[in-house]
Structures are given as C-alpha cells and as structure tokens.
Amino acid sequence: MFPAQWTVRLWLWLTLLSITCGEKLPDIGSCQPRPSCHECIQSHPSCAWCKQLNFVQPGESDLGRCAPWLELEHRGCLPSEIMDPHGQQHILEDRPLSNSTQHQTFTQLSPQRISLQLQPGEEQNFTVRFRRAEGYPVDLYYLMDLSYSMKDDLENIKRLGSDLLAALRDVTTSVKIGFGSFVDKTVLPYVSTAPSKWKKPCPSSGNTCQSPFSYRHVLPLTGNASEFEGRVSQQHISGNMDDAEGGFDAIMQAAVCKEQIGWRNVTKLLVFTSDGAFHTAGDGKLGGVYMPNDGRCHLDANGLYTKSHLYDYPSVAHLAEVLSESNIQPIFAVTGSRLLMYEELSRHIPKSVVGELKEDSSNVVQLIAEAYSSLSSSVNLEHSADLPPGISIAYDSHCGGSETYGRVQGGECLGVRVNELVQFTVRIKATTCLTGPQKLVLRVLGVGEELQVELTTACECQCGDIQPYAEHCSGGHGNLTCGICSCQEGYIGRLCECKQEEVLDPEARCRDVNDTGPVCSGKGHCVCGKCQCNGQASGPLCSCDNTICDRYNGQLCAGNGQCRCGQCECYLNYTGSACECSPDTSGCRQEGTPCSGHGHCVCNRCRCDAGWFGSHCSHCSDCQTPCEEHRDCAECKVFGSGNCSSLCNQTVKVVPAATTNEGWCQTKAKDGSLLIYIIEKDETGTVTLIVSSKEDATTHTVKQVVFWVLGFLAVGIAFILVYHYVMEYLDRREFRRFEKERENAKWNEEDNPLFQGATTTFINPKFNDECNGNRL
Template sequence: MFTLIFIFFCAYSVNTVFSTGCESKGNCEECIQEVDCAWCMEPLYPLNPDGSKPQTHCRLKNDTTKWCRDASKVSPKSGMRILQDLPFSNDTDNPLQVKPQRIKLALRKGEKYELKFQYKSTENYPVDLYYIMDLSHSMKEYKDDLARLGSKLAETMRNITTNFKLGFGSFIDKVELPFVSTNEKKLKNPCPGCASPYSFKNHLSLTSNYEEFVGNVKAAKVSGNLDSPEGGFDAIMQAIVCKETIRWRKQARHLLVFSTDAEFHIAGDGKLAGVIEPNIAKCYTDDSEYLKYDYPSVSQLNYVAEENNINIIFAIVKKPYASLKESYATLSKHIKNSNFGELNSRDANSVINLILDNYKKIVQSVKFTSNSTSEIDIKFSSTCKSPIPGRCNNVHIGEVLDITATIQARECLPDGQKSTFVYLKPEALHQGLMVEIEVLCDCPCSSKTHPSYVPNAKECSRQGDLKCGVCTCSEGRFGRNCQCDSSISTSEDIKNCIMEGSNEICSGFGKCQCGKCECDSSSSRDEKIYGQYCQCNNYSCKKENGLLCSGRGKCNCGVCECQAGYSGDACQCEESTTNCIAPGSDSICSNHGSCVCGQCECKMDENRYSGKYCEDCISCPAQRCEELRHCVEYKAYNEGVYKTETPPNNCTNFNPEVSKKLDDIPDKDVKKCRILDGNRCIMNFDYYYEERTLIVRALDHKVCPVPPNVLAWIAGVVTSILLAGIVMLIVWKVFTTIHDRREYAKFENEKKALKWHNSENPLYRGATTTFANPSYNRPTSFSPDPVISTSSEPDIHVLDEDK
C-alpha cells in the first residue's frame, strides 16, 4: 500500500512539473528567462512510475521537492541598490526635487519591481522664459504693450522665483514667393516704417537684465508678408534647438511663449516656394537654410519640445471668428507640455495674466515620465489619488509626493547589453531619478571559464561541450548526448518523427535526423518553426489590427502569450479596469456592467444602462447625478449634509465651475442633472469627462418655489370674474346686434320685392262692383225695347250693393 502511494505521489509530482511549461526549455538561458523557472546543472530526479529518470533541467523555482542541490541551481535574484540619495535642496544652481537620485536595479525577464521615490516642489526653482512674437504689421499694438509691460512681467515672475531670466525673439516668414514679396522695393520696405522680412531673429538671449528686454522689444521693428499664415513653426524649432544661442539652462523650468494673430504654415507648405527638403530639427547657422529646409511638422515640434523639456504657451490674439482659436487649441492638444490662451486687445495686462495663469497650471500639475524603450515597461502611481496615473494636480510648494514606479523587463536587452539606463523625471523638468536596469538573461555556467563547463565532454559522446549540465553538440551532431549523426536515418528513427494522429514526417515542416525532427528555416528571420514534431511556429496566431497578438505578446505554437496586463486570444483585451471606472468613483462600470477589454459592457435588463461607464439609464433616475448631488451642493452653494459632516474622498476629485448659464459644449457628452433638495429647490448642474478628468458645472443659484400671495390671489380671482362678466356682456351685445341687423336686412329685401303700390292694401276689398253691361252690342232683333245710343262707349251700370 505504501509503495502504491509513493508511486502515485511521484507520478503526480512529475506530471505537475511537466504541466508548468518550465520543462520545455532546452537550455539555461531559455529557462531563466521565464520568471518562475530555475535551471539545475545536475538535477536529482525523482523516479517515474516505470523507474526511469525524467529528462528535465528546468522546473519551477519554488518546487519543494529535492530535485536539485543548491550549489547546482541557477535562479538569478533581483535586487535594488541605492547609489545616490541626497536630501531635497532649494539651491538655485542645482536644485534637487527628486529623492533618491541614482539607483541600480537587477531584474529577470518578465519580473516586476515597485520602485518608490519622492518628489518635492522647491521654492525659487529657476525659470527661463523666452518670448517669440509675430512682428507682422498687425501685431504692432501688442508689441508696444509687451514693451510697456516688460518690467511688470519680470517683477511678477520674480515674486514666484528669484532666479528668473527673460529673452525675446521674433519671426515673419520664409523670404520667398508666395510668402513674401520679392520685389526689390518691398524687400527693403514692405510697409511704411517697416523692416525687411526675415524668418526668425533672436533679439535677446535669456538674461536677468529686464531693462534690456524692454529696450529690445521697443527697438524691434514690424515687417510685412503676403499670405495670411506665418512661419511660426520655423521660429519655435529654432528657439528650442539653438540652446547655446538662446542660453537655455539645464537646471531650469523652460517656458516658450508664442504670440501671433495668424495661423501657421505646416510641413509641406514649403513646396510652394520650391523648398522640398524636410526640416532637420537643427540650429541654422545661416539665414539661407530657411529656404533650404521645409517648415517643421507638428510631430517634430512635439518631439523636440519633449526632449528639451520645453513648455510652450500659445498666446493668440483674440479674434471675432473662431477658426484661429480652434486651430491653436487643436495644435496644443498635439504638443505635450503646451497650453493655449487668448490675448485681449482691451486689456493690456492680458499677456501677463495669461503667462502667470499658465505657469501656475504647469507648476501645480506634475506628471512623471520616462525614456524607457520597448524592452522596459514603466507605469507610475502616486498618493495624490489623481484619475490619471502618474499625474498630480494642485501640487503646492514644499509638498512631498510619494511616487511608485512599477518597472518590468519585458525582453532581454539587445546586442548583448548587460544593462540600460532609464531616467524617471517630472514632465518638462531636467532633474530626476536615474535607474540603471540590468536584465538577468545570461547564465554564469554558459561561460567557458565556469568550472562546470567541459569541452568535448564524455557525456556528449566527445562530439560537443557540456554547458550548464546539457550538451551543446558540434556541427552535424545532435541528440541529448550528441549521439546522432545528421547523415544517418533509419525507419525506426522516422517513426519517432511522426506525431500521434498524423502521418506526416515532422508535420511536413522538417526532416527526420536520428529520430529527431530538424525543422525547416522560415524565409523570414523573425519567423520560426519548432517543436518536437515541428508542429509549432511563432507566426500563425491571431492578428488584431494587422499585428500579431496585437503587438502585445508573443506567438507560441499558435497561442498568444500576452504581456502582463493583457489577455484574449489576440492579446486585444486590456486587463486593467482603470478605463472602466468613472473619475471620482470607485466602482467598475458604475456597478451596472462588466469591464471587457478595457471597456464597459452594460447590463441590458429592464433598466437598459448605457454610457461610457454605464452611468446612464433612460428608465431609471440618473445614477451619477444622485452620486454627485451632495458634493455639488456643498462646493457650489455651501449647503447640504457635508456642511456639518466630513465630505468623502471623491468630493476632492473635482471643483464645480459655477456660472450664470450652462451652455452646451460641442463634441462633449454632457449629462444634465436637475435635483430637488430638502427645501424643494432645484439644483441645476451637468458633468462630462475631459480624457479621464471629471468636469462639473453648476448654475450659480438654485431655483426655489415662491410662497403664494393671498391678497394677490383674491384680487386676481375678483378681477378675473369681472373681466369674464364684461367679456360675456360684450359677446352678448355683439351677438344681438348682429342678429337684429340680419333681421332688418331681411325685412328690407322683402319690402323691395312687393308688386303693389305702397298705398294699396292687398287685403282690402271695396263695396262697389263694376261689371259690363251684357246687353251692350246685342243685336236689335233680340231686344224687346230697342234703345238708340249716341255714345261710342259701352254702357256701364254700377249697382250699389249697399242699396
């Protein structure tokens, strides 16, 4: 019974080992490049159930069985060593805002290390401000304002830091048609009292002499050009890359203020003047080079600004049309560390206010960056609880921030490099933390000088070297002990080269040599065919957006092995739920959905939730509105439950913008909220997301019901009754008048239709009857008493009936 249990335990242990993936690694380097694996030069194998020894040198490093002596085990250990850790310093020449300053870190491939350091915003940190102005004729008014306000600008900045330098430059455009008139007279005098046009001119390098700045601005003459866009990109590029000319200091915060009232030429516009060479992003030593190289591209400006720690402030003249503002607002979004603002012609101090406001934004917002390559992955987090990882807002002078950099070695370093240097620093600042990272991908036992290394070893049939406990065979030999000759093949060997369930030798992708498959080479250097039966390759995995494993993993035998933080059959899904959590909230998809591939899939039940964070519901109350109501009521109106209670942490993630009117914002998914408070007053506010920042806007007043005025109600009712009576009388009078007029008109019409005289009564019949004498003209033979009449008229007798 005991024997059966022991055999079962051994079989379970072996099967467990073979299920980890470590055992498939054929040499020490492949083994230790898996973070959970360890290599043994002389393994002490537990027996298989049949009494044989399992042939594996690579196992899980936390394997508890006695499979290897400690002296024979190769499992590099990571570690961190601080090389320089000076205290924070306000030294104006060499300020220290990051602590420690230098670290050495050793990591295995795939291993993560959380490196903790601190940042402190120091007082009197040096500031270099270089002002570039468009000196076309339309900017003369703003040039004069800058000259008048130069001393005030310097004084304002000196209140922030005592170590402040100021410089001045200007630009027009490339001196060539169609940008500038090349007429000889126009070149000398493009407008009355104007200077000749030029591309860029450095009037004053950075200096502490502010009166010299004022003098140079006053002395600078305006000029003119033909087309509307200006050559500002040339000026920005030269102001950044000409470090010695401008005199940028390494240990300083660099501000570049760009002021204009026109749009800009972009890369490709130079072709209009026959300039086809791309911009080289170098300092021009000759003015003719502006006509040799094209305008810089936006990506070039973004790159050089980030590399040289430049904060660009676009100070644009306010215009009645919106296209200029939209152009520079869009440009600012595509250049890191840049801000945008408008100058007001009616306010001479607007230039100072704009610089001061943007400087505060830059200083109070800290974001950490690194220059890591694709082999090293670095992610930042901090204690400031910002919705954007690695960024802290509202940072005050003297405040200490605790920063954590999660460093992971994704790949071994190329070209045999032992280590690489990565710089962790606040964005747009020079001073930071230097980290020397050594990626542990090599085994010491692979060196020919190592005691375990045996050339032409007996264990390798004298046909190879014993390296790290396994044979490295000479050319033409293979096999675990180099016992096979590639020129010999037998029928028994061929059987060992056919995978079960198949009838193809080496899966059709290789040749059988000494009972072992030798896989074909792919036509591409990066594509490999491998496996015991050549059944595997590293290029047949699923693609996403044209990239194998979405570019976030390696293809191993038809299956994507994803980088940390990604999953899916094509590594297309981001495991992080950060993008599924609404800013200021701690619930995934507002608890109404699930996070799939970094996006919320909302529940489609009877409530039908929707929205980026499943926060919207047509058939139920606005969930996000209810969540924000108490914070908005407290911050916007200083009322509500949080006036007496401590507000929760999510109330600190936003400050509502209070305004008289809540206008719609184009291209923003603004959610409207109407909430009834305890006093039956209506709060009107809305919210939307700017990247991952919650923006809340609130109306500056609540809409409260007014109590009824009893006297007004009574007076209103009485007045209404009187008015109703008067209206009814008027309606009755109008009705009867119309009716009478119709009847009278009818009477008149009937009267006109009568056929007798007005003095005759058709009903009257007189008492006298008139008739003809029947005997008139009767023949005499019939008259018994003939009468002779002399009258020509007939005889008429009238009888009085009354008689």
C-alpha cells in the same frame, strides 16, 4: 411564462456564472521543460534549473531539470543547486530632496540613477519621488509676431520688461528673459518680393517698418530688465501677405539653438504671442520650399534664420518632439479669434498652455504669471521617446488624496503645491532578452532634472561549474556545464557513455518486440539503446504519459505533486487523486467547531451527516423551526382544531388581527388555512403564544394580489391624467401664440407690397392674331 428571449438571457447568465465560479483554466504560459539552463530561465518567470549532478533519474532526459523551484525542491534538488535568477534593482544615486537655495542647488526628483536587471516576463517596480521646490529658477524666452497687425502690441511690450521680471521674481529667486521675433518665409506668396514692398511692407506710410524676415533672435536670456527693454525698443514692425505666419520656424530655431538663446538646465518657458494663424508642414510647397525641416540650428551672426527658403515648416508632431526633448514648455498667448485654433494645437504638444491675449497685449504679464502657475503645479513624469525593444512601462500615480494606475503614457499629478511631495510607482517589464545594456531616461516635464535607468536582462545562467573533460561525463568524454554534459566528438549519451560507432542497431532496444511504431513511443529519443524521455513521459520505453493526471484549480496534481504514468505522486502531507487535500481544516471550522459538530472534514471541506446541509453543516433538513414547533398548540387552544393530542403547556393569548406586524409566525394550519401568531419567552423561560387569527390561505393570497393590482392601476391612471394635462396645456399655449401672431400681422397676401406670387405671365409684344393663321 418567461418570454423566449428572457429564457435565453437567463441561461447565458447562469452559464457565465458557472464558468466564473468554477475551476480555473490551466495556465497555458506555465513552465515547460527546456534542454538547457539558458533556454529554461528565459522561457517563463516561474522556471528554475537544477544543476545537481545526479538529479536526473535513469531513463530521463535533462529536460526535467527545468521546472518551478518548489517542484525541483520536492524532487530532491538542493536549494543551493537551483538556478533561479530573478530581477534585481540597485539605486546608484539618491540625493535627498530639498528646496535649499544655497549655492542655487535644488533637488526635486529622486532617485537620480538606478540599475535594473529584468528577467523576461517578470515585472520590476520602483518608486520615484518629486517635491516641488520653492523658488526654482526660470528661463523665459519671449517670441513675438512682428507682422503689421501686432503694431500696438509691440509698443506695449517695449515698456513691460521690468514688470515681467518683477512678476516672475515673485515666484522664483532666479529668472532670465530673452526676446525673438518672426514674420514669415521671405519668398512669394508669403511676402512681396517687389523692391518697393520689400523695403516697406507695411500698408501705412506713417510707420517705421523693417523688411520682412522669417525669424530673428534679438536678445539672449538675461536677468537685466533695462537691457531687455532697450533691445526690444529698437524693434520695428514688418508685414507679410497672407493671414498665417511662420511661427513654427521660429519655435523650432528657438528650441534647437540652445547656445545662442542661452538656455539653462532649469524651467524653460517659451512665450509665443500672435494674432494670426500658423503655417505647418506642406505649406512651404506654395513657395517652392519642399525639403522637410531638418530640426537643426541655422542662425547667422546677427541672429537671422538663414534657411527659411530651403526648409519647409516643421510639422506639429516634429515640433512637439523637439520641444519635449528640449524640456521647453510653450505658453501660447493669442487673441480671442485664434483661441480655439491654438487650444487644439496645445492638445498635441505636451506641457503647453493657451491664454487669451488682449488686442494690444496689455495683459501679457498677468497671462504669463497665471500660465506659469498652471504649468508648475502640474507634475508629469514621462520616459524618453523610444523604449528599448521588448520593454514595456506603466505608471501608478500617488497624488495626495488621489490615485491613478496603469497609465502607459506617464504619471500625472495636478494641482501640486510648493513643497508638496508626490510619488510615482514605475513598473517595467521585459518580454525578450536585451542585446546589451540599455538606458532609459525618466524626467518631470519642465524640470531640468532626470532619472537615468540602466537596464539589463537576466538571460544567462552563471552556474559556476564549467569543467572541460569532466570526470562526471564518463571519465572526461564531455564538458560539464550547469549539470549537463556536452559530449566530445564521437561520443553520445546523456553522460557521453557510448561510442557512436560501437552502438549496433540501438533503435531495436527502444521498441517493444514486434513493435513497428516510433522509437520510445514517440515521446523521447533513443540514445545508446536506451530511451531518454522528454519532460511529459517516463518509463523504459517512455510509454507513460505524465500529463493525464487529475487536475485541481487548473493545475496538474494541484501543484502539490508529480504526475507519474497517469497517477499523482503527492508531496509530503498532501493526499487525494489530484493532491488537492492538505492537513488544513480552517475551511471546515465555524466558531471553532469543525462542521458545526454535524459532519467530518475531508479535504478542508465538510461532509455533513444525514439530515444536515450547508458549507459548515449548520442547517437541518428535518428539524422543526420554532414556529412549526408551537403551531399545533396555538391552533388547538384557540380554534380547537389541528393536533390536540400533543402536550401543550404554553400560555396562549388572543389579540385582534389588526395588531400583527413583521416578526409574526405565518404557518399553515392542519386544515390548510393561514395561522398567524408570535412566540414570547420571559427571563424564566416561560413561553407565551400570542395568537392573532386563522384565515383561509387562498383568501389571504387573493387579498395581496388585489392590493397590488389596484395599486398598479392607480399609478397608471395617475400617469395618464398627468400626461393628458401636460399635453393639453402645451397645445393651448401654442394656439394662443398662433392667434397672437395672426392678430399682429399688418399685411395679408393681397395687400402686402412685398408679396410675390409663385407664377409670372409674360406677353410677346410681337404677337398678333395673324400668327395663328395658315402663315405659321
């Protein structure tokens, strides 16, 4: 017996399997009738509109013009009269990829401009290609902490300008470097404002020390190494009062002051070196600075940040947004004690890396070279921060031997080599109609190229048949648009055929005699004394429900017919109560023979003859297997029992029972015992039966059960013995360790001079025996 919980689990599993393998659920988002062409094509991607003038039958409303294309075509609408605007795409600019260094032109990203027309609910996709070019230009801005603890680092940086340029010129043909420095906000409690400390904030009197400052832009981007070394050599150390620095203020200004820094539209690296922590948004309140950082450039003519006392430090999110928009890749070169802190920061800033800086910055050139290699080999395709309303986007990445699908943050390929081509499939979908043309920008982070996507939506029908006072509308009583009439004032009806004041008691004609129910059975509208039924009803009084026909695979009339008054009217070549049958017989054929010759094909499924079963009628319920066919002969000739009356011309041999193996027949003899034999057939067709034994079936079963029980017991006993041995070994090892520690103990509790008891006794020196008398 199964336990109760296993019974429940089995039932649930079978239920789930039946749901999974059964009929599909109806598509609740399928095309539904709509009153106008615009509403129709906006409702569902499968919807189309027939503008053919005489398409709608008498008694029907124009709602029936909205339906899937195939249904409209089967109902007689000409393909040229069907409005089915789907999404379109046009590549506007697609320069070929190249890594040419001629005239310093590079094209790593293609295409460059594309226009997409989206139908709501329908997905459009296009391919973006990227090939990493050799020698792509680099701008590197070195941003250094000049607090007193970085004194040794500054001396080394003064001598590394040429080495830094040389290292970058190994990987690119065009490189520029610049320099800036920072300390902290120039208000208490970040720096001391006492006159003596302001002039000389350094703790040591032997160093040349400059007054504190928030951020100073020292050198715009240049390709002159000697100029870099000259300007940096003029810098002096400064100091502040707390451990954290104002590096976020400096990064923000270096990112937004594009003209002062001299950023080009190339790969932009910002090297941030420090051995301290950082202040972030909210810390400025300690110094009375509470206004949020405005993200604008505030450098004076000398390159000093002049608003540090007015604007708070930027937040991590604000900084990440500005760096991403400016396409700047930060390299945080920090000392080992701050490594974990900046690694956590790097997780929130796209396309940033962290490297461990030696205490004197002696490894900064190697660190920058390794960081640049890591950044440039990572290709991240992303879109602009804010998507237009109703637009969703997903990326499929094709990176050589690896594929990733459906990432909404962006596409990513790692370890991309120079001149290696990677591709991304961008899938865009609109859920609503856009108010107007929208622009979406895609770019590879760290690369100064972008793809501009112009987005529009196909939400309007361009039927081309607009006719004011159209003859089709009862001789000019209405305007014709997309096959339907908009009546002039005073006229009603689908074709504007009635004057409103001339229709007397029209609702009386839209009910059965003595019927007090709703007009048109509640499934239509009474116009000019006639019922105009909605898309789910038909008949003179809309009494026929066109939604109760048989379904197949979750679709009404299997999608191969129309529901009319509860009955499916099948399209050509389709039959069945749900129009589920087609002339196709491929599902019935196996090896070219329909239903294996033992049945007939109905609705592309086999109906088997009596005695046969299976999906292709290939199995017989009354047929004997070869083992059963030769059972009587083998039993009769060897053991003299069973049915010896049947003709037995086979040669029979007897072998020992120990020689049997897989492939032997094991059938029940007439007396219920187990008969074991094998059938051999030579090239001439002669059959030989090789019989092994006949044994009681119960005995055979008991042997198998005993074998499995003994095997299980043996495994259990072996496990117990192993467990006992392991526990015994561990206990003995622990006891030996305890004995060894006790022998090595040099003091006991009584002799140990450091031992202190748990209780202490104090005696009052004023105490005497007289206090115990009546004097107390």
